[in-house]
Amino acid sequence: MNSVDQMKLFMEPRSVAIIGASRATGPGSLNILQHLVNARFAGRLYPVNPNARKILRMKCYPSVLDVPDNIDLAVISTPRSLVPQLVEECTRRAIRAITVVAQGLADGDEEGKELQSEIVRIAREGGSRILGPNTFGTVNAFNNLTTAFLELEMKKVPIGIIAQTGLFFVGLPMCSLLGKGIDLGNACDIEFADGLEYFEHDPDIRVILLHVEGIREGRRFMEVARRVAKRKPILALKTGKGDEGARATQSHTGSLAGKDEVYDAAFKQCGVIRVNDVDEYEDVAKAFLRLPLMKGRGIGVITLTGAGGIITLDACEKYNLCLAKLSPDTLSKLGALAPPWQSLGNPADIWAPMMIAGHPFDEVFSTTLAAFLADPNVHGLIIIFYAFSPEVPISLMGGVLKVIDRFEKPVVCWLYGPKVEQLASMMDKTGNIVVYPTLDRAVRALSRLNDYFQIIEGDR
Amino acid sequence: MNSVDQMKLFMEPRSVAIIGASRATGPGSLNILQHLVNARFAGRLYPVNPNARKILRMKCYPSVLDVPDNIDLAVISTPRSLVPQLVEECTRRAIRAITVVAQGLADGDEEGKELQSEIVRIAREGGSRILGPNTFGTVNAFNNLTTAFLELEMKKVPIGIIAQTGLFFVGLPMCSLLGKGIDLGNACDIEFADGLEYFEHDPDIRVILLHVEGIREGRRFMEVARRVAKRKPILALKTGKGDEGARATQSHTGSLAGKDEVYDAAFKQCGVIRVNDVDEYEDVAKAFLRLPLMKGRGIGVITLTGAGGIITLDACEKYNLCLAKLSPDTLSKLGALAPPWQSLGNPADIWAPMMIAGHPFDEVFSTTLAAFLADPNVHGLIIIFYAFSPEVPISLMGGVLKVIDRFEKPVVCWLYGPKVEQLASMMDKTGNIVVYPTLDRAVRALSRLNDYFQIIEGDR
Numbered sequence: 001m002n003s004v005d006q007m008k009l010f011m012e013p014r015s016v017a018i019i020g021a022s023r024a025t026g027p028g029s030l031n032i033l034q035h036l037v038n039a040r041f042a043g044r045l046y047p048v049n050p051n052a053r054k055i056l057r058m059k060c061y062p063s064v065l066d067v068p069d070n071i072d073l074a075v076i077s078t079p080r081s082l083v084p085q086l087v088e089e090c091t092r093r094a095i096r097a098i099t100v101v102a103q104g105l106a107d108g109d110e111e112g113k114e115l116q117s118e119i120v121r122i123a124r125e126g127g128s129r130i131l132g133p134n135t136f137g138t139v140n141a142f143n144n145l146t147t148a149f150l151e152l153e154m155k156k157v158p159i160g161i162i163a164q165t166g167l168f169f170v171g172l173p174m175c176s177l178l179g180k181g182i183d184l185g186n187a188c189d190i191e192f193a194d195g196l197e198y199f200e201h202d203p204d205i206r207v208i209l210l211h212v213e214g215i216r217e218g219r220r221f222m223e224v225a226r227r228v229a230k231r232k233p234i235l236a237l238k239t240g241k242g243d244e245g246a247r248a249t250q251s252h253t254g255s256l257a258g259k260d261e262v263y264d265a266a267f268k269q270c271g272v273i274r275v276n277d278v279d280e281y282e283d284v285a286k287a288f289l290r291l292p293l294m295k296g297r298g299i300g301v302i303t304l305t306g307a308g309g310i311i312t313l314d315a316c317e318k319y320n321l322c323l324a325k326l327s328p329d330t331l332s333k334l335g336a337l338a339p340p341w342q343s344l345g346n347p348a349d350i351w352a353p354m355m356i357a358g359h360p361f362d363e364v365f366s367t368t369l370a371a372f373l374a375d376p377n378v379h380g381l382i383i384i385f386y387a388f389s390p391e392v393p394i395s396l397m398g399g400v401l402k403v404i405d406r407f408e409k410p411v412v413c414w415l416y417g418p419k420v421e422q423l424a425s426m427m428d429k430t431g432n433i434v435v436y437p438t439l440d441r442a443v444r445a446l447s448r449l450n451d452y453f454q455i456i457e458g459d460r
Numbered sequence: 461m462n463s464v465d466q467m468k469l470f471m472e473p474r475s476v477a478i479i480g481a482s483r484a485t486g487p488g489s490l491n492i493l494q495h496l497v498n499a500r501f502a503g504r505l506y507p508v509n510p511n512a513r514k515i516l517r518m519k520c521y522p523s524v525l526d527v528p529d530n531i532d533l534a535v536i537s538t539p540r541s542l543v544p545q546l547v548e549e550c551t552r553r554a555i556r557a558i559t560v561v562a563q564g565l566a567d568g569d570e571e572g573k574e575l576q577s578e579i580v581r582i583a584r585e586g587g588s589r590i591l592g593p594n595t596f597g598t599v600n601a602f603n604n605l606t607t608a609f610l611e612l613e614m615k616k617v618p619i620g621i622i623a624q625t626g627l628f629f630v631g632l633p634m635c636s637l638l639g640k641g642i643d644l645g646n647a648c649d650i651e652f653a654d655g656l657e658y659f660e661h662d663p664d665i666r667v668i669l670l671h672v673e674g675i676r677e678g679r680r681f682m683e684v685a686r687r688v689a690k691r692k693p694i695l696a697l698k699t700g701k702g703d704e705g706a707r708a709t710q711s712h713t714g715s716l717a718g719k720d721e722v723y724d725a726a727f728k729q730c731g732v733i734r735v736n737d738v739d740e741y742e743d744v745a746k747a748f749l750r751l752p753l754m755k756g757r758g759i760g761v762i763t764l765t766g767a768g769g770i771i772t773l774d775a776c777e778k779y780n781l782c783l784a785k786l787s788p789d790t791l792s793k794l795g796a797l798a799p800p801w802q803s804l805g806n807p808a809d810i811w812a813p814m815m816i817a818g819h820p821f822d823e824v825f826s827t828t829l830a831a832f833l834a835d836p837n838v839h840g841l842i843i844i845f846y847a848f849s850p851e852v853p854i855s856l857m858g859g860v861l862k863v864i865d866r867f868e869k870p871v872v873c874w875l876y877g878p879k880v881e882q883l884a885s886m887m888d889k890t891g892n893i894v895v896y897p898t899l900d901r902a903v904r905a906l907s908r909l910n911d912y913f914q915i916i917e918g919d920r
Contacts, residue, residue, distance in 0.1 A: 030815075080801075103812055107766075108801030150846075153878055165767030170846065170877050211767065239770045242777040248807055252766030277771070277900045306567075306712030307625030307671065310699045311737070317702040341540075341568030347708055352563055355490070386610075386630065417630050418613055440737040 001096065006129055007198035009097035010138045010190070011180060013072035013145070014043045017064050017095070019086055020078035021047035021055050030149045032077055032101075033058070039144040039154065046071065064089050075137055075147045077101040080108075083133070084118045091126020098123060099147055100133035106186045106254025107134050113254070120188050134253060135185030136166035139178060142204050154178050158204060159285055162195035163211035164253045168278075180205060186253045191217050193224040200228045207288045209281055210236040210272070212263070214255025222270045229271035233288050233452045235281060236272045238263045271455040273448055280444070283436060287445040290434050291410035294450040296379035298324030299443070300372040301347035302365075303384035308414065308439065309347030312382055315443035321450070323347075324378040333371040337364055348372070366400045373407040380410045380446045384439070387417035387424075397423065404432045410449050412442040461556065466589055467658035469557035470598045470650070471640060473532035473605070474503045477524050477555070479546055480538035481507035481515050490609045492537055492561075493518070498611065499604040506531065524549050535597055535607045537561040540568075543593070544578045551586020558583060559607055560593035566646045566714025567594050573714070580648050594713060595645030596626035599638060602664050614638050618664060619745055622655035623671035624713045628738075640665060646713045651677050653684040660688045667748045669741055670696040670732070672723070674715030682730045689731035693748050693912045695741060696732045698723045731915040733908055740904070743896060747905040750894050751870035754910040756839035758784030759903070760832040761807035762825075763844035768874065768899060769807030772842055775900045779907035783807075784838040793831040797824055808832070826860045833867040840870045840906045844899070847877035847884075857883065864892045870909050872902040 022031040033047050037056055046069075047055045050062040061067050064074060064086070074095045076086050080102040090098050105116035116133060123130045131137060137147030141154035150170055157179040161168050169181045180202070182195045192215055199205045208228070215221050225234060240249035240257030249257040267274050275281055299321045303309040313323060326334075326346050337353040338344035344353065353364045372378050385397075404411050413435045415423055424435040436442035482491040493507050497516055506529075507515045510522040521527050524534060524546070534555045536546050540562040550558050565576035576593060583590045591597060597607030601614035610630055617639040621628050629641045640662070642655045652675055659665045668688070675681050685694060700709035700717030709717040727734050735741055759781045763769040773783060786794075786806050797813040798804035804813065813824045832838050845857075864871050873895045875883055884895040896902035 103816060104799060104801040109803075112801050163767075165765060167765045167767045167876060213767070213770065237771075239767065239774055241774045244783045245770050245773040245777070248766070248770045248773055251803070252770060252809070277775075277898050279898045279900075305625060305627045306708070307623075307627045307673070307699065310673065310705050310708045310712060311697075313705040313708055314699055314701045315737075317705070323704045339564065341564040341572050343569075343711070349712070356563060416627060438737050438739045440739075 003194045003197040004201070006096065007182075007190075007194055009072045010099065010131055010182070011140050011145070011198060012143055013097065015046065015069060015071050015073070016041075016043060016147070017046040017048055017067055017071045017074045019048040019064055019074055019076045019090075020082075021049045021052070021060065022077075023049065023052050023055055025056055032075060032147055032149055035146050035148065035151050038151065039146050041144045041146070043072075043143075043145075044069065064093055064095070067093070071095045073097045073099065075099045075101065077149065080104045080112060080115055080133075084115065084122055087119050087122050087128070087130070088126065091123065091128045094127075096128050097131070098128050099131040099135060099137035101135060101137065101147075101149065103134045105133045106188065107252055116186065116188050116254070123189065130189040131182070132185040133188065136169050136181075136183040138183070139169055139181040141179050152178060156204070158206040158289065159209060160195075160199040160202065160205040160207070161209045161211070162192055163209075164213045164255065165211055168209070168211060187216065187255065191215070191221070193217060193220045196224045196228045196234070200231060206232060207285050208232055208234045209285065210234060212236055212238045213240055213249045213253050214257050218266070222266060225272050226270035230456055234272045235275050235284055236267055237275050237278070237281060238267070273451055273455075279441070283441050283445045284448045286434050287410065287412070287449055288452070290431065291412070291449060292408045293453040294380040294410050294446055295453055297321050297450055298377050298379045299446065300324050300326075300375070300378035300381045301384070302368050302372060302381065303347050303349055304351050304386045305384060305416070306349045306351075308384040308416070309349055311439045312347065312384065312443060315440045318440070319444050319447035321380075321443060321447050324375065327375050327377060330371045330375045333367060337367060362400055366403060369400060370403050373403065373409055378409065380449065381412070382439075382442055382446065383411065383413045383433075385413060385415055385423070387415045387419040387422070398426060398430060401427065401430050401433060410446055412436055412446055414439045414442050463654045463657040464661070466556065467642075467650075467654055469532045470559065470591055470642070471600050471605070471658060472603055473557065475506065475529060475531050475533070476501070476503060476607070477506040477508055477527055477531045477534045479508040479524055479534055479536045479550075480542075481509045481512070481520065482537075483509065483512050483515055485516055492535060492607055492609055495606050495608065495611050499606050499614065501604045501606070503532075503603075503605075504529065524553055524555070527553070531555045533557045533559065535559045535561065537609065540564045540572060540575055540593075544575065544582055547579050547582050547588070547590070548586065551583065551588045554587075556588050557591070558588050559591045559595060559597035561595060561597065561607075561609065563594045565593045566648065567712060576646065576648050576714070583649065590649040591642070592645040593648065596629050596641075596643040598643070599629055599641040601639050612638060616664070618666040618749065619669060620655070620659040620662065620665040620667070621669045621671070622652055623669075624673045624715065625671055628669070628671060647676065647715065651675070651681070653677060653680045656684045656688045656694070660691060666692060667745050668692055668694045669745065670694060672696055672698045673700055673709045673713050674717050678726070682726060685732050686730035690916055694732045695735050695744055696727055697735050697738070697741060698727070733911055733915075739901070743901050743905045744908045746894055747870070747872070747909055748912070750891065751872070751909060752868045753913040754840040754870050754906055755913055757781050757910055758837050758839045759906060760784050760786075760835070760838035760841045761844070762828050762832060762841065763807050763809055764811050764846045765844060765876070766809045766811075768844040768876070769809055771899045772807065772844065772903060775903035778900070779904050781840075781903060781907050781910070784835065787835050787837060790831045790835045793827060797827060822860055826863060829860060830863050833863065833869055838869065840909065841872070842899075842902055842906065843871065843873045843893075845873060845875050845883070847875045847879040847882070858886060858890060861887065861890050861893060870906055872896055872906055874899045874902050
């Protein structure tokens with residue numbers, strides 16, 4: 001079976017057996033079957049538990065061998081010692097996709113390591129594949145599948161996650177990213193490359209996030225990632241950088257963290273964009289979902305605060321963007337707005353044109369915005385804006401921002417002042433601009449949009 | 461007059477003249493007098509404007525020379541060309557503190573630079589000091605003073621800001637920091653050292669933030685900062701790092717940005733803690749206000765997610781903290797909780813003790829927390845916690861956290877999951893723990909608490 005068809009059994013099963021289904025039901029019961037029912041998974045469900053006759057009004061089978069129908073996916077949720085035999089039974093039933101939830105395998109002691117090897121051996125001999133162990137399994141908001149033992153909020157966002165943890169499925173602090181998720185756990189068999197190939201042509205998924213503790217099949221990963229990265233941006237959070245992190249990685253998923261520089265070089269080589277913390281996932285994913293790519297490294301800055309403009313330039317230097325040199329045409333449009341003592345350029349500090357030269361806000365702002373967007377040297381734009389007090393109509397901003405749609409250039413924004421939340425939510429609805437909580441993060445997101453442009457253009 | 465008495469005229473004036481007071485009143489009028497009235501400033505106010513007889517029902521004087529009473533502070537808010545004469549009039553009235561709001565001085569063209577020199581010369585000859593130009597002036601939530609032309613929300617937080625911008629007075633996106641603020645603007649006369657000496661013994665202020673574009677009086681700054689830093693933590697955001705930033709600094713406040721490495725070394729030498737963006741201001745200031753110092757570099761990690769523990773270790777390496785080596789006593793307490801295959805240590809992944817070994821949450825969590833806090837090798841603690849679904853009582857956490865009060869060690873937290881906001885706000889109320897939005901930021905804040913410990917201990 002090829003990798004995509006194999007992964008479809010994990011991600012889009014028509015029937016799922018829950019082996020070791022818990023009899024405890026209701027909120028807080030950590031019951032996988034309950035979560036599948038709550039999520040309204042439409043496929044067939046088969047609870048397996050020798051000590052129960054019914055769970056959640058469903059017939060419960062003593063063994064997977066007793067289930068009368070075909071099973072696409074088996075989820076084994078039992079203590080570790082029972083797993084080898086249960087995997088063997090699954091292979092006898094020709095179940096080709098087996099998720100092993102149990103902890104304490106290669107992430108535990110020597111006995112656990114041996115058990116894990118045995119599980120892999122049995123599955124291979126029987127022609128089945130294992131996801132995990134030590135995993136939430138798979139989650140798919142597009143068909144309401146979840147094999148996680150914690151209840152999840154799923155949304156049909158076009159983001160696919162391949163992780164060695166359930167952390168990103170349970171919810172990042174600032175946003176829910178879960179469109180489709182594959183928790184590799186200890187990654188004893190199903191690996192990153194399998195997940196990447198599944199997402200490669202998946203029409204539901206536009207951005208791929210990786211959480212990597214260790215990659216075993218380095219060559220295959222490189223080959224697949226290089227190919228997939230040309231179609232969809234791949235962001236990777238590689239953890240376990242130092243000695244302590246590497247040791248902790250060993251006891252978390254039994255992975256070998258490896259030299260951080262090796263991963264760094266490998267990601268660069270195959271066009272995977274590395275991120276450094278969970279907030280960068282959110283920031284950069286949002287940029288890819290909402291904004292056009294940045295086709296050069298020239299940034300334009302329109303600001304109501306000179307100090308904010310300077311902080312932006314510091315961030316540009318950090319993230320390797322450069323201040324766009326404005327064309328004479330742009331400069332003359334800006335010059336007409338400035339008071340005599342100001343040479344308005346880039347960054348364009350538009351406070352004085354309004355407050356000193358007395359031009360009205362929407363004239364100054366829309367002239368500057370249009371001039372910057374039309375300038376061929378400006379490849380992306382950051383707007384630094386004071387979120388006015390309520391008496392100044394925030395809606396004014398909405399009209400001005402329409403001009404952005406005429407240009408294929410990314411525009412990001414940082415807001416300050418008393419009405420940040422209101423204005424941010426209004427701008428969020430326009431859909432053509434992303435507001436970031438700091439200037440550093442806004443510039444970083446723009447920079448990644450150019451990184452990916454370079455990746456698909458193959459300049460690297 | 462010494463620097464503190466001089467600054468008191470700017471920060472705690474009993475009487476203020478607003479020279480060039482605007483006749484436009486009401487919301488959005490950018491009227492300084494209006495804002496002082498709205499803020500309920502208790503001192504005497506004298507509007508000065510030759511074209512008005514009354515503003516906001518107050519008698520308006522044609523010139524400051526006509527005001528019958530003593531004036532502590534004059535705020536000159538007129539076009540730049542009028543400023544030299546008005547400063548001269550102030551000196552004749554023996555007004556010792558003069559705030560010049562106008563833009564377009566050293567931040568503008570050659571004519572502006574000359575005007576600024578003239579203003580300084582006139583003030584010095586007349587025995588007065590200038591704050592600004594190009595400034596919001598001073599803000600003091602403790603006596604309801606604001607000379608800003610934008611309306612501000614002031615709170616009596618024990619944070620003093622000395623900045624070359626009004627940006628931080630208008631409000632950072634995520635929190636209001638304005639206890640007392642001094643906007644140096646172009647800093648033609650009143651400098652950072654003056655502000656630092658004012659805050660040095662100010663009982664209202666516990667943390668000092670600097671926003672620096674350029675410091676002229678380097679030697680005096682170093683001498684004062686070194687002294688003040690031993691009493692109160694000083695955080696500095698130095699902007700204008702690269703060439704573009706330096707150019708923009710020149711046109712923002714006429715400051716010379718200087719070599720970034722020189723500032724870096726100078727800050728280190730005098731015990732000023734450098735921050736890199738506005739979110740770090742907020743993070744670190746909160747840590748200093750709410751948490752004890754970290755008296756060593758050993759960190760303890762208690763987590764419900766192994767992946768989160770590893771991300772924390774990466775951050776520890778980045779911020780030069782090290783994983784505490786637990787004492788045998790702590791290890792034996794933890795060992796009693798773990799399933800046989802787990803060697804529970806630091807980070808302590810307490811998921812398996814609950815889910816596999818079956819110990820109840822509060823036993824596991826409070827035992828681990830108390831053991832870590834009591835361990836002499838643990839100098840600070842990070843808790844990584846799953847914000848449960850509502851059916852699991854969040855209040856449970858509150859009881860457990862009480863143990864923190866018995867130890868003089870900083871505890872920070874990162875939350876993930878569906879109920880992050882509810883749990884964060886509950887934990888925020890306990891007052892003895894700070895929740896950060898990312899692991900990187902949580903670890904960074906802890907690290908700064910140790911940096912400052914080293915500064916006051918003089919190990920550096």
